[in-house]
Amino acid sequence: MAIRQAAWVARCVGRGESSPLSPDDLTALAAFLRTRALARGELLFPAGSAPPGVWIIQHGRVELSVGAGRRRSVVHVLQPGDVDGDIQHLLDMPLPYTAHALDEATVLFLAAPDFEQLLGQRLTITRRWLSSVAERLAASQHRVIGLLGRSLTEQVAQLLLDEAVVDQVLLPQRTLAAMVGVQRPSLNKVLKEFERQGLIAVRYAAIELIDRDGLYRLLEANPA
């Protein structure tokens, strides 16, 4: 059972091609993984705390946000398979954002000393972790490029394309607005315009993508 979890983590973290994990690696990883269940809305960690280890989302989603109230911004929404806490542990810095479960969720946890031990002894795991962090950096750079000097329309189109899981974005408009750093009425206006153009369908706490290509065309018209 623990091995099954470890194998699943191995599929999620980084790219397999570059560095396949041996059964031995999986055993070592499996020995360290712990499970934690989260209720909807529960706090996983607060901003400013030191990460006690690494989390890997197993089921459900976890929202990373900074600020509160009208000035709340959503940095990222972790999906199953996503990893967090490792960066801040590696750099010995506090977590810059707060993490709340968006749904009922379960996360796997790898304590800091155990994570250290894996990285210090197992090249294949370290190599895989490198590609995992590289993926996240590429995504973050993509996000920066998407935010710089683009109209709200373009930003929203990119956000929907990036966040869609099988053409569904299961987030309320309040959260989507916080992901582009904009107020909800402004976002709503763009969404209704997209809906009028037949690009999306607006549901309750969800967006359905109808015409991916149409959304994509809004971006490549101005590749920034």
Added chain:
Amino acid sequence: MAIRQAAWVARCVGRGESSPLSPDDLTALAAFLRTRALARGELLFPAGSAPPGVWIIQHGRVELSVGAGRRRSVVHVLQPGDVDGDIQHLLDMPLPYTAHALDEATVLFLAAPDFEQLLGQRLTITRRWLSSVAERLAASQHRVIGLLGRSLTEQVAQLLLDEAVVDQVLLPQRTLAAMVGVQRPSLNKVLKEFERQGLIAVRYAAIELIDRDGLYRLLEANPA
């Protein structure tokens, strides 16, 4: 000589504490490093190309930008010691931005197969590279947080603090504007306001920070 270069790279890439490099590691690294000189304004690589390897800035600065003309955005300005090209190589993706030398510059180059070989065989180097990519991811997340839902004033204050080298930001306002995705007149207005408040001094193609704490206070007033 080559060893000296390798030792310098070792000081720049990632954190030393976590994974000191052996003389052996340095020799292996030194064997692969090549030097390339760039004239002011010269193209290092164009957006959309596949990275032939990894670059490490030795002297001068290199600007990473997307788009052109009025819609040009500056993703980052590489300083001596900064690394680029590794992410896209690891993920087998094209470079999302164009790189131009801002000054006369020299870069060290590590060809892709050689980089692969180091990562596949030397745990200490891989471990160090992991912390280097982690640093960049933390910086990129910091940038995203700084862009989301913040007034232009706050964004500019953070930009100046982040980009200052010994209290000097040696970039023209046109470039600074492209770094926050804003037009130059808008940036100029904020800068003049800062100057009036005695926070900075505006020079020719340069900003001098006079009152770091004052700038910082503009940020913590609204931690976003």
Added chain:
DNA sequence: ACGAAAATGTCAGCGCGATGACATGATGGG
């Protein structure tokens, strides 16, 4: 089945940043 909580839809007015233009000032190569 009902009511509280949450999410969406919408509006008027206000302020900030975009736009495009032009004048002035600094720099450095020939």
Added chain:
DNA sequence: CCCATCATGTCATCGCGCTGACATTTTCGT
């Protein structure tokens, strides 16, 4: 030393997104 080039300083106009407020619709716990 001059002049082309680049950078800064500034302005009037326009449009987008913020503000905050309110009505309506959907969901879900009891």
